[in-house]
Amino acid sequence: MSGKNVVFDVVGTLVGYEKLYEAIDARLGDRMRALGINSIPMFGYMWIEVAEREYTYLSMSGAYVSYAHVFESIFWRMLWKSGIPEPREFATADDLAAIMEGYMRMEMRPGAKECVQKLRDAGFTVWAFTMGDLKRVGGYFKQAGIEMPAEHLKSCDSSSLGKPDPEAYRPLLNQLSSDGSKPWFAAAHMWDVSAARRTGFRGAYCSVWEREALTDLFGEMDVLADTLPEMADKVIAASK
Template structure:
């Protein structure tokens, strides 16, 4: 059976809950220093993704949320906020992180999954988040994702885009079987680029980054502007006729 393996956070679910929580908690204080709460939140997440990846590369793997919980002050400092050590409290950081974990599904995510399954695809997901958390995301959105089809980077103690993660995903999803179609789908161009290097066909959605930046990441096998469009395009292109 052909398979599709999805990235989760940023692709199937947006980061908006965390940005909204930061705005609700500290937005007015941030704006008084000319700092956009939304931009600061995305800077915090992106710098955490960088540190998560770099620590994985030097074999000092740490879970994503552990890094996120300890790096708020440095992001405030880099944004030019005066006295960043005293700007927020541990309770503020905990509130934002707890709300961030209540990820909101992207528009049409459930419909996309239905299109793929009805089109004959075995649907998996692969995330840097742990299995239980990912299961909670899908359950909260009312979308079925079997526990044994949720792959976490924790399973191989490495973080995306380390090759070990994609190798593990291919093995778990049965993608190494000769002649079997296996697609990796994401809204992160770097994620698709890494999956392509690991032998996956790639489907990229512009819903998060807008610009594919092909001059940097190369081209992908399929590009779509929404999840529903991507799901249908996968079925049309690779589904069994």
């Protein structure tokens, strides 16, 4: 195994949420705007973030549930929190199924393929560690034409232990540092990359999803970048 390894978070980092937002808009946008809910991306962001919290809390309390299950189940609560008094009258199971299909079709961000290729050309072995299920997340790589060997794609589902629990990162950290090298963890979620860094990875953060790094909360990073290709360049330079 190469002594140069970089582990990516996938959804939110390499994969963007635009197709999900488009699916929400196509099924519910007009109905939501009629009720004064004018920002579909804001609704989508709230749904994603609250689902991540509930997923994490379930994992922390010893009741692990896959992220996709949490995300789908919490849909009706998110409608209610948005100001819709009767969510199950407002939207149907078919609406949710169509939106979840958009979730399955999400695409790699601009620059994601270039980022991965830059690292591989520089001699890095690229890994992925996700809260998502392996079939869905593997499909994102496949449809983008990015080769990702199955043995390099890891999911929290396998251990029933969700990020950002330090123990979720530790098995892969131990595997990749067995030769004495220090692997990288790269993400566009500061909570994710900072937790990986505290566990023992080197940390690379890209602001493409959150914009504000908030290092006053999460601590300093080894690499900060605004785009995925720039992050790859900085990881390569910092590894020389």
